[in-house]
Each structure stands twice: as C-alpha cells, then as structure tokens.
Amino acid sequence: xxxxxxxxxxxxxxxxxxxxxxxxxxxxxxxxxxxxxxxxxxxxxxxxxxxxxxxxxxxxxxxxxxxxxxxxxxxxxxxxxxxxxxxxxxxxxxxxxxx
Amino acid sequence: xxxxxxxxxxxxxxxxxxxxxxxxxxxxxxxxxxxxxxxxxxxxxxxxxxxxxxxxxxxxxxxxxxxxxxxxxxxxxxxxxxxxxxxxxxxxxxxxxxx
Numbered sequence: 001x002x003x004x005x006x007x008x009x010x011x012x013x014x015x016x017x018x019x020x021x022x023x024x025x026x027x028x029x030x031x032x033x034x035x036x037x038x039x040x041x042x043x044x045x046x047x048x049x050x051x052x053x054x055x056x057x058x059x060x061x062x063x064x065x066x067x068x069x070x071x072x073x074x075x076x077x078x079x080x081x082x083x084x085x086x087x088x089x090x091x092x093x094x095x096x097x098x099x
Numbered sequence: 100x101x102x103x104x105x106x107x108x109x110x111x112x113x114x115x116x117x118x119x120x121x122x123x124x125x126x127x128x129x130x131x132x133x134x135x136x137x138x139x140x141x142x143x144x145x146x147x148x149x150x151x152x153x154x155x156x157x158x159x160x161x162x163x164x165x166x167x168x169x170x171x172x173x174x175x176x177x178x179x180x181x182x183x184x185x186x187x188x189x190x191x192x193x194x195x196x197x198x
Contacts, residue, residue, distance in 0.1 A: 001190075003102045003104060003190050003192065004198065005102060005104070005136070005152045005154070006198070015143070019143055019144075022143050022144070023143075023144055026143075026144060037104070039142055039143075039144075039150050040140070040142070040143045040144075040150075041139070041140020041141050041142050041143065041148075041149070041150035042140050042141050042143060043138055043139070043140050044114070044118055044121050044122075044125075044138075044139045044140065044141060044149070045118075045121070045122055045125060045138075045139075049140075050140065050143070051138050051139075051140035051150060051152050053104045053150050053152050055104070062198070066198065087197075088197070088198040089195040089196065089197055089198065090195065090196045090198050091100075091102050091190070091192035091193055091194075091195050091196075092192065092193035092194070093102065093190035093191065093192055093193075094190055094191035094192075094193075095190075095191070096188040096189065096190050097188065097189045097190075098186075098187070098188055099103065099105070099161070099165065099187040099188065099189050
C-alpha cells in the first residue's frame with residue numbers, strides 16, 4: 001500500500017472558492033481503481049493550508065491518478081487561483097497498526 | 100519512519116471550541132523528540148471531520164507521544180466535548196517519493 005501526505009498552500013480567502021473544485025476532484029478520485037482514501041482538510045491552526053491524506057493500493061494506481069483529467073483540471077484551477085506552494089510525498093507503507 | 104493518518108469526528112459546532120485545545124496539543128507534540136510532522140485539518144467537504152497527519156522517526160517516539168500528558172488532556176477534552184468516533188493508524192514507511 002502507498003500512503004501519501006501532502007500540503008498545499010492557498011490564500012485563505014480562496015478556500016471557499018475552491019471547495020466545489022475540490023469536491024469534483026475528491027469525488028472523481030475516490031471512484032478511481034486502487035484509491036483507498038483521499039481527503040483534503042484545512043489546517044485547524046493555519047487557514048489556507050490544505051492537508052492532503054491519501055492511501056492507494058499501489059504505485060500504478062497512484063501514477064494513473066496523477067495523469068487523470070480531474071487532477072489536471074484541479075491543478076489548472078489552483079494555478080488560476082494563484083495557488084501557491086505544494087509539497088506531496090508518497091511512501092511505501094507496511095502493515096498498519098491501529099493507534 | 101512512521102506515517103500516521105487518522106480521522107476524528109466531532110460535532111461541527113465544536114470545532115471552534117476545540118481549536119485552542121488543538122493548538123496546545125499540536126504545539127506540545129511538535130516539540131516532542133522524534134516528531135517530524137503533526138497536524139489536524141478539518142475536512143473540506145465534511146465539517147467536524149478532523150483529518151490527522153503525522154510523521155515520526157520511529158515507533159518508540161510515537162509510543163511516547165501516546166503516553167504524554169498533552170495527549171491525555173486532549174482525549175479528556177474530546178470526551179467532555181462529546182467527541183465522537185476516532186480511527187488512527189500508523190504505518191511503517193519506506194523511502195518517500197515526491198509527487
């Protein structure tokens with residue numbers, strides 16, 4: 001399994017504007033083969049900092065996601081909204097342990 | 100390295116009430132030995148669903164975190180606020196790949 005965590009910084013006043021675009025991205029992504037979890041949360045202490053959390057069956061499904069039309073549309077939207085910095089990292093994950 | 104993702108569901112109207120407690124928890128946790136990242140984001144589509152994202156140096160540091168006074172205080176606060184469901188999982192993580 002692959003676990004992805006990431007951060008995207010946008011202007012706080014743009015989060016509401018982006019919400020419907022995020023909804024389209026998230027709903028389309030959750031229907032992708034190999035997508036086990038996919039969410040965005042707005043940081044509780046830093047408005048405009050979006051925390052990404054994903055789990056994928058394997059790298060192939062994650063790679064296909066990266067080439068999907070809905071990701072391209074989202075990235076374009078981010079660019080048009082002046083979408084700022086982005087740091088996203090995927091990790092090969094072993095057996096999970098409930099905490 | 101250990102990557103943790105998790106969800107905590109609270110009543111949406113309690114998120115603002117919990118924010119200062121979250122600030123104390125997050126600030127204290129980020130000062131812990133072995134804590135590489137620690138954040139809570141409110142889901143952009145589901146108000147009241149808090150998305151947790153963490154990275155730790157190893158299981159030892161994560162175990163110590165679980166026994167810390169600030170986590171105990173946070174759990175108590177969650178209980179008092181009628182804090183609801185909680186699902187948090189840690190994964191042994193391999194080399195990261197920037198996406």
